[in-house]
Amino acid sequence: MTRGAVELVTGRTDDGAVAVAARLLHDFNVEYGEPTPPPRELAERLVELIAGDHVTVLRLQPSLWSRTREAYLAELYVVPDRRGRGHGRELLSECLQVARARGATYALVVTSEQDRSAQRLYEAAGFRRTEGEGGPVMLAYERDL
């Protein structure tokens, strides 16, 4: 499980890794009650995005502030019966290494105020939820267009 997702993040993918990743993305949505395309459709989309050199799980884009890049960690999921074994920490650490290797100097993630385990994971990895030291909490807003 972790292997497939890490390969997806790093771009070292084969059909097996893509199928595993598509299944995980699907299961993530089902677990949290979100609408989701079927795994086969997700696998096709992953193949397209990888071929186009878009890193989808960890997204990188050019920074405005300097000639570096910024990372947005869009998806992070560990199947329920394998939680608590450090897989999330391992995936996150790998993502940050890949981001650095590709020139990123900043990373952003969004999580729920109820998901304390995700918050602990991000905080342990050096993320902060405030604007500066001791500043106000940062809130994410979204909408469909």
Added chain:
Amino acid sequence: MTRGAVELVTGRTDDGAVAVAARLLHDFNVEYGEPTPPPRELAERLVELIAGDHVTVLRLQPSLWSRTREAYLAELYVVPDRRGRGHGRELLSECLQVARARGATYALVVTSEQDRSAQRLYEAAGFRRTEGEGGPVMLAYERDL
């Protein structure tokens, strides 16, 4: 002011619009006590990003979930003495129209829990800060790499 920023969003830029946008980005950072490159350096970076077809104020990237795109509104600023006249609403509305025209079906913004005027702006434009209707608040986490 609004004209320059809207032109930057839509990619209809000239040197004057870039200089205005660079000055606004600089002033935004100064007002909120953030480190910032000087306006001339920001203008150079804007010219590079526009030439590379990267929309910097409104960032668009391919979605994983369908063959659409996702928008991230990275910067939105109205100079202090022109606030309260609807410029922010106008800019945001223009951004969402541009995002839709470029194939985006989802938009994300991040703001501070203390910035009630930004929150009102986003909420009036149809953004929500919760996961689903009445769900938990979404928190943004960031770190330097």
